[in-house]
Amino acid sequence: MSERMRTLTEPFKIKMVEPLKVTAEEYRKEALKTAKYNTFLLRAQDVFIDLLTDSGTGAMSDKQWSGIMMGDESYAGARSWEHLESVVKSLTGMEYIIPTHQGRAAERILYSIIGGPDKVFISNTHFDTTRANIEYTNAEAIDIVCKEADDVASFAPFKGNINLERLEQLIQERGPKAIAAVIMTVTNNSSGGQPVSMANMKAVRKICDKHQLMMVIDGCRIAENSYFVKHREEAYSDKSYREIAQEMLNLGDAFIMSAKKDGLVNMGGLLTLKDKELSVKCQNLLIISEGFTTYGGLSGRDMEALAIGLTEVFDGDYLNYRIKSTAYLGEKLKEKGVPVVWPIGGHAVYVDAKKLYNQIPVEEYPGQTLAVDLYIKGGIRTVEIGSVMFGKYDEQGKLIAAEQELVRLAIPRRVYTQSHIDYVLDVFDDILEMRNQKNGYKITYEPQFLRHFTSHFEPINK
Amino acid sequence: MAKINKRSWAEPYKMKMVELLKVTTRPQRVKALKEAGFNTFLLKSDDVYIDLLTDSGTNAMSDQQWSAFMLGDEAYAGSKSYYKLEKAIQDFYGYKYIIPTHQGRGAENILSQILIKKGDIVPGNMYFTTTRLHQELAGGTFVDIIIDEAHDPYNEFPFKGNIDLKKLEVLVKKHGAEKIPYVCMATNVNMAGGQPISIANLKELRAYTNKHKIKVIHDMTRVAENAYFIQQREEGYKNVKIKDIVKEICSLTDGCTMSAKKDALVNIGGFMGTNDWDVFEEARNLVVVYEGLHTYGGMAGRDMEAMAVGIKESVGDHHQKARVGQVEYLGKKMEEYGIPIVKPIGGHGVFVDAKAFLPHLTQDEFPAQTLAGEIYIDSGVRTMERGVVSAGRKPNGENYYPKLELVRFTLPRRVYTQAHMDVIAESVASVYARRNKIKGLKMTYEPKYLRFFQAKFEQIK
Numbered sequence: 001m002s003e004r005m006r007t008l009t010e011p012f013k014i015k016m017v018e019p020l021k022v023t024a025e026e027y028r029k030e031a032l033k034t035a036k037y038n039t040f041l042l043r044a045q046d047v048f049i050d051l052l053t054d055s056g057t058g059a060m061s062d063k064q065w066s067g068i069m070m071g072d073e074s075y076a077g078a079r080s081w082e083h084l085e086s087v088v089k090s091l092t093g094m095e096y097i098i099p100t101h102q103g104r105a106a107e108r109i110l111y112s113i114i115g116g117p118d119k120v121f122i123s124n125t126h127f128d129t130t131r132a133n134i135e136y137t138n139a140e141a142i143d144i145v146c147k148e149a150d151d152v153a154s155f156a157p158f159k160g161n162i163n164l165e166r167l168e169q170l171i172q173e174r175g176p177k178a179i180a181a182v183i184m185t186v187t188n189n190s191s192g193g194q195p196v197s198m199a200n201m202k203a204v205r206k207i208c209d210k211h212q213l214m215m216v217i218d219g220c221r222i223a224e225n226s227y228f229v230k231h232r233e234e235a236y237s238d239k240s241y242r243e244i245a246q247e248m249l250n251l252g253d254a255f256i257m258s259a260k261k262d263g264l265v266n267m268g269g270l271l272t273l274k275d276k277e278l279s280v281k282c283q284n285l286l287i288i289s290e291g292f293t294t295y296g297g298l299s300g301r302d303m304e305a306l307a308i309g310l311t312e313v314f315d316g317d318y319l320n321y322r323i324k325s326t327a328y329l330g331e332k333l334k335e336k337g338v339p340v341v342w343p344i345g346g347h348a349v350y351v352d353a354k355k356l357y358n359q360i361p362v363e364e365y366p367g368q369t370l371a372v373d374l375y376i377k378g379g380i381r382t383v384e385i386g387s388v389m390f391g392k393y394d395e396q397g398k399l400i401a402a403e404q405e406l407v408r409l410a411i412p413r414r415v416y417t418q419s420h421i422d423y424v425l426d427v428f429d430d431i432l433e434m435r436n437q438k439n440g441y442k443i444t445y446e447p448q449f450l451r452h453f454t455s456h457f458e459p460i461n462k
Numbered sequence: 463m464a465k466i467n468k469r470s471w472a473e474p475y476k477m478k479m480v481e482l483l484k485v486t487t488r489p490q491r492v493k494a495l496k497e498a499g500f501n502t503f504l505l506k507s508d509d510v511y512i513d514l515l516t517d518s519g520t521n522a523m524s525d526q527q528w529s530a531f532m533l534g535d536e537a538y539a540g541s542k543s544y545y546k547l548e549k550a551i552q553d554f555y556g557y558k559y560i561i562p563t564h565q566g567r568g569a570e571n572i573l574s575q576i577l578i579k580k581g582d583i584v585p586g587n588m589y590f591t592t593t594r595l596h597q598e599l600a601g602g603t604f605v606d607i608i609i610d611e612a613h614d615p616y617n618e619f620p621f622k623g624n625i626d627l628k629k630l631e632v633l634v635k636k637h638g639a640e641k642i643p644y645v646c647m648a649t650n651v652n653m654a655g656g657q658p659i660s661i662a663n664l665k666e667l668r669a670y671t672n673k674h675k676i677k678v679i680h681d682m683t684r685v686a687e688n689a690y691f692i693q694q695r696e697e698g699y700k701n702v703k704i705k706d707i708v709k710e711i712c713s714l715t716d717g718c719t720m721s722a723k724k725d726a727l728v729n730i731g732g733f734m735g736t737n738d739w740d741v742f743e744e745a746r747n748l749v750v751v752y753e754g755l756h757t758y759g760g761m762a763g764r765d766m767e768a769m770a771v772g773i774k775e776s777v778g779d780h781h782q783k784a785r786v787g788q789v790e791y792l793g794k795k796m797e798e799y800g801i802p803i804v805k806p807i808g809g810h811g812v813f814v815d816a817k818a819f820l821p822h823l824t825q826d827e828f829p830a831q832t833l834a835g836e837i838y839i840d841s842g843v844r845t846m847e848r849g850v851v852s853a854g855r856k857p858n859g860e861n862y863y864p865k866l867e868l869v870r871f872t873l874p875r876r877v878y879t880q881a882h883m884d885v886i887a888e889s890v891a892s893v894y895a896r897r898n899k900i901k902g903l904k905m906t907y908e909p910k911y912l913r914f915f916q917a918k919f920e921q922i923k
Contacts, residue, residue, distance in 0.1 A: 018535075040755070043545070044537030053538045056762070073729045074507035075516045082506065101564035101753070101760045108752065132751060266536045267762040284911050288595055289571055289752070290564070292915065297564045299519065299730035302762070447747050453755060454746065 008324055008418060011317035015062050020048055028376050036456035037441060039371050039381050048379030049420055051409040054347045056102075056260035056267060058413035061312060064264065064305040071301025076292060080300040084307040091242070091310060093250045094272040096279035100290050101297030103220055103258025104129045106271035108136075109285045110254060113278070114180045114214065115139040122170055123183040123218075124162040125190040128389070130183065130218065132450070139180060142170065146200075149191050152341045152352065152404065157232040158197040159343075160188030160225075167207060176211035185218045186225040186248070190385075192406075193221070193345025195228035198236060198248060205251045217252035219245075220261040223313040224346030227323050242314040254278075261347065264309030264413060267302050322346070326411050329421050338428055347410060353386065354405040356435055362387055362401040364440025364460055370407045372441070372457075373434060378427030382407050388443075389452040438462055474780040475876060478525050483511055491839050499918025500835045500903055502844050511842030512882055513874070517810045519565075519723035519730060520874035524775060527727065527768045534764025539755055543763040543770075547733075550770035554705070554777055555682070555712045557735030559742035563753045564760030566683060566721025567592045569734035572748045573679065573719050574600035576741055577643045585633055586646035586681075587625050588612060588653045591912075593646065593681060593719075602643075605633060612654040615804040615815055615866060620695040622657035622806075623650060623688070625667055634674055644677035649711060650684035650691075653848075655868075656789075656808020658691035661699070661710060668714045680718040685711060686725045687809035690782040705777040717741065724810070727772035727875055731765050785809075788883065789873055795887035801894055804868065811872035814890065816849060819869075820897055825850050827902025830867045831919060833893070836900055837869070841889035846870045851905075852914040 023031075023046060035041035039052065050057065060068075072078040081099070088097045100106045107130055115121070115137035126134065126141045134141045144166040148156035162184065171179060182204055186196045201217075208215045219225070226244040229236050236244055249255050253275065259268035273279040283293050290297040298306075312318065323346055330344030333351070341350035357366040367386035374380045383389075386405035394400055409424070445456035486494070486509060498504035507513060513520065523531070535542040544562065551560045563569045570593050578584060580601030586593075587608040594604045607629035611619040625647065633642060645667065651657050671678050689707035693699050699707060712718065717736035722728050736742050746756040753760035761769075775781055786809050793807035802818035816830035823829040830849035837843050849867035856862060871886065893900075907918040 016532075040539045043540040043542070044535055045540075045542050047537070047540075050537055055538060056758075057536050057538060071729075072507055073520050074510070074513055075518060075520060076503045077506045077508075079506075079508055101568075104754075105564075105752070105760075129751075136751070266534075266764070267760070280909070287912055287915065288592065288599075289567060291567075295519075297568075297730070297760070299765070301729070447743070449747065450750050453750055 008321065008328060010414075010417075011315070011321055012061070012414065021045055022048060023379055025376060028379055032372060032375055036444070037368070037372050037459070038455055038457060039375060039383060040453050042375070042381060046379075047375075047381045049416065049424060050381045051411065051424075052381045052383050054261060054410040054412050055258065056265070057415065058260075058264050058266070059415050060264065060266070060305060060309070063312070064308045067304035067308045068301040071299060071304045073300040076294055078294060078300045078303070080303040080307070081294040084303040087307045087310050088270060088272060091246060091249065092255050092272045093246060094255060094274050096273040096276065098271040098273070098279065098282055098286055098293070099296035099298050099303060100269040100271060100286070102260060102267060103256060103269040104133065105290055105297065106256045106258075106269045107133045107218075109282050109289070110216070110256065110271055111139070111180075112137055113281050113285065116180075118178060119180040120170075120174050120178050121180050121183055122167060124160055124185055124196065125188050126183065127185060127189050127218065130185075144170065145188065145191050149194065152192070153339070155343050157195075158200060158228070159194035160186065160191060160196040161200040162196070162204060164200070164203050164207070167204070171207070171211050171213070176213060179211075179213055181214040181216045181254075182208055183216045183218055184252070187221045187228070187346050189221070189347075192341040192350045193224075193347050194343075195225045195232070195346070197233050198229050198244070199233065201248055201251050214253045215251065216254045216256060217249060218256045219249065220258040221346055222249065222257070223262040223319060224323065226314070227319045227346065240314070241316060241319055245314065259306050259309070262313050263306045264313050265302060265306045268298055268306045322413065325418070325421070328418070329409065329411070329424065332425050333428060336425070336428060336432065338432065341406065349409045349411075350385070350406045351409065352404065353384075353407050356431075357437065359436055359438045360440040362405060363399050364442065365405070365457075366440060367405040367407050368457060369440050370431070373431055374407070374427060377430045378424065380424055380427060382409050384452065388455065473784050473876070474778075475524065484508060485511060486842050488839065491842055495835055495838055499907065500831065500921070501917055501919065502834050502838060502846060503915050504918075505838070505844060509842070510844045512878060512886060513844045514811070514871045514886070515844050515846050517724055517872040517874050518721065519728070520877065521723070521727045521729065522874070522876040523727060523729070523768055523772070524876075526775070527771045530767035530771045531764045534762060534767045536763040538758065540757055541763045541766070543766040544757040546770040547766040550773045551733065551735060554708065554773050555685075555718070555735060556709050557712065557718060558737045559735065559739065561734040561742070561745045561749050561756060562759030562761050562766060563732045563734060563749065565723060565730060566719060566732040567596065568753050568760060569719035569721075569732050570596040571752060572745050573717070573734050574602070575748060576744050577677070577679070578602040579643070581641065583633055583637050583642050584644065584646055585630055585642065587623055587648055587659060588651050590648065590652055590681070597646070604646075607633070607645075608651065608654065612651065612657060613865060615655070615813075615868075618805050620658075620691070620806065621660040621663060622654050623648065623659035624663040625659065627666055627670055630667075630670065639674035639676055642674075642676050644679045644716070645671060646681055647678055647715065648681040649688035650809045652684070652810075655804040655813045656684070656687070656810045657806075658688040658695075658809070660696050661692055661707070662696065664711065664714045677716040678714065680712060680715040682712070682718045683721040683724045684809055686776045686782055687786055689777070690786050691809065693779075704779050704782050708777050722769050722772070725776045726769050727776055728765060728769045731761050731769045733759070785875055788880075791880065792871065792873070792883045792887060795883065796890055799887060799891035799894065801890055804866075811870050813848070814869045814871065815867070816869050817867040819894065820900060820902075822898065823900075823902040825863055825867060826861075827922065828905070828919065829902065830869045832900060832903050833869050835903070836893045837889060840893050841885060843886050843889055846872065847914060851917060854913055
């Protein structure tokens with residue numbers, strides 16, 4: 001995997017720009033104080049480079065914008081719906097296509113039908129909203145990612161794989177009847193955007209067949225995963241990215257997609273199914289909470305843009321640019337001595353803040369500290385994925401820390417140039433100079449759940 | 463010599479972008495309707511000439527909106543576009559705290575979950591399908607407290623959306639005020655035919671609910687259309703601007719849900735508003751689960767921009783005059799042809815009385831469904847059944863037989879011209895001329911829930 005990086009040329013040129021505000025460090029300190037040191041509470045206009053998420057933040061192509069203008073806003077049977085439906089049918093090979101306003105709505109609909117008390121969901125790793133939707137039905141969500149994923153610093157080609165042995169064991173322990181579904185998240189976001197191999201997916205299919213279990217593919221980054229399959233799994237080197245995605249999706253009984261990632265759009269989601277009876281149940285819920293079956297909470301123009309985006313995303317030049325530009329940031333950071341999750345995944349670089357700021361105890365949130373520092377030093381917005389996001393308290397009110405203290409630098413699709421990325425790298429030089437600092441942050445306000453979105457912080461000065 | 467007509471309005475806008483329509487032939491339409499099982503919901507929009515299925519999300523945006531659209535800030539958190547939307551809602555509606563959602567039903571879901579406890583009673587001025595469903599799912603029971611006049615299609619009372627306070631009083635006495643978390647007050651009542659509530663009635667409601675510590679939640683999807691009727695019909699409001707009437711309506715309530723796809727002139731979007739910090743805080747936590755982070759709530763940044771501009775445009779006096787004026791024009795035209803329609807003519811559509819139109823059909827032969835199909839075949843105009851098919855079945859399997867058996871002609875905002883209106887009225891008149899020859903339908907496929915969306919029919923030979 002050591003393809004040498006030369007200058008990476010984008011397979012597109014810029015057709016529309018959005019000016020950015022350049023701010024000074026003093027200004028940013030004030031802005032952050034107002035935002036209670038939570039990057040989610042910053043105003044977007046005070047951010048120079050926004051790496052908070054790759055979800056819904058991509059730039060659309062001129063073809064997509066043209067599709068936006070062609071959007072058919074009819075309530076029922078719109079042309080834009082027919083266009084989207086045919087694109088998704090041909091990609092997934094599934095018969096029943098349900099549009100939703102975004103991915104979490106698709107999850108909620110499916111999991112509230114197949115979940116419930118005493119049910120178990122098994123996944124390589126459940127994403128945070130997925131877990132929330134499952135637990136909301138009083139079902140249990142169990143993560144069993146492969147062993148290779150435990151070592152964040154070493155290379156393995158498919159660290160997003162599920163642990164097949166554990167899967168068999170769990171099925172024996174719980175009994176197949178208790179298991180609502182096996183969910184394969186591709187790529188595996190929560191474990192660093194790591195890919196899942198086709199071999200692993202096929203093995204899961206076989207196990208599901210043996211025990212008559214439902215296999216759900218949560219594939220908001222299915223195209224990025226296809227890139228890794230083509231380049232790391234020998235049997236697939238001659239297949240196109242789209243063919244690989246088609247083959248993989250065909251293994252599933254259901255496919256859930258937040259289209260805000262690999263759909264290359266700012267809004268949208270999908271639920272697709274093979275089973276008619278289940279799809280009717282899902283459609284009933286859809287009408288209650290999302291919208292009629294032929295728009296599901298999306299405007300006609302957004303369906304049009306998605307139909308085009310789902311075609312563009314499998315372009316070889318695009319995927320090559322996408323994966324390699326993410327890797328560029330990660331590899332350069334590693335060269336500088338910044339500890340990163342390895343290998344670099346498809347959509348983001350994850351910095352190990354516990355290792356970088358090893359003087360700050362987890363109770364003082366080293367990840368949050370790094371996210372704050374990146375904003376103050378460079379106007380860069382990132383997100384903590386550590387004990388702020390996943391931490392819990394024990395009965396004495398003591399923090400039960402998350403396994404890792406990471407900061408995610410998610411790269412929006414087709415938005416930032418290499419100069420922007422080089423700027424981020426420069427800012428890390430400042431960060432490295434601060435690596436021996438001892439002062440972290442404490443939480444001064446937190447809501448009952450999903451606290452990372454709205455918590456308030458204060459610096460601790462020792 | 464040309465006579466001077468009583469032409470009372472012209473559109474306060476001109477066309478800047480157009481969408482071409484396909485003109486179909488009668489044999490093509492016969493075939494398309496047959497394939498759609500005589501259900502207008504199942505027609506492809508490509509086969510429709512004039513689409514009056516709904517006024518929801520089918521509006522034409524202005525150049526100002528399109529221009530704002532391009533400024534959409536798609537940042538996940540703290541988007542500039544969110545702050546513009548927040549300000550527009552605070553300025554024009556006056557609610558302190560807002561939660562954006564992907565559309566109105568998303569706001570209804572969140573609000574119902576926060577305010578309603580199991581066993582609660584939720585009174586309202588007539589039900590709406592999704593609103594009632596969310597109230598029921600949250601454990602509440604909806605009770606209709608609209609005035610009796612609303613149920614009579616020919617009663618010309620000017621404010622058929624009013625609440626009967628005596629009916630509310632009965633509920634308070636029977637269940638206790640603590641069992642009533644709020645009164646759900648809709649401005650322009652859709653199911654009553656787009657009928658308004660008066661400020662006088664709303665003030666009485668406010669006084670009564672204040673006394674009993676009951677909240678008033680405003681289902682405000684057509685608030686500006688309601689305000690227009692107040693300006694035209696209520697004493698003391700003739701010279702008050704719609705903008706100010708809208709603000710006054712909102713000020714008499716504690717919170718709101720809104721499907722912005724109607725009044726606010728956009729194709730997608732909604733929000734929940736409240737003046738209560740605790741409700742807001744809870745909503746901000748819930749919206750992340752169902753919709754999206756509280757600074758986008760399931761809407762793209764550009765859609766928040768378009769909504770902020772749309773809200774401002776929607777409360778313009780000239781805009782509403784043309785909007786409601788167009789509906790009135792169509793209704794009057796139909797009346798001139800002798801077509802039986804619901805009176806007074808509402809704000810967002812004309813409702814044709816199918817029972818009176820096709821008196822030779824029994825309700826089991828689906829007169830409104832039949833009529834919607836006949837109108838489509840005649841001219842490619844798509845309308846919607848609001849009668850026995852929409853009403854569905856009781857839990858014991860029997861059909862509900864609603865008093866009103868209507869075909870709804872809903873007008874999208876700023877989309878069709880007066881010439882389109884003439885085509886529609888002429889088409890209905892030509893179907894009316896041969897009404898005696900029209901045969902009814904029988905249902906050949908019936909889905910278990912919300913059957914009107916997907917049911918299929920065949921013509922009775």
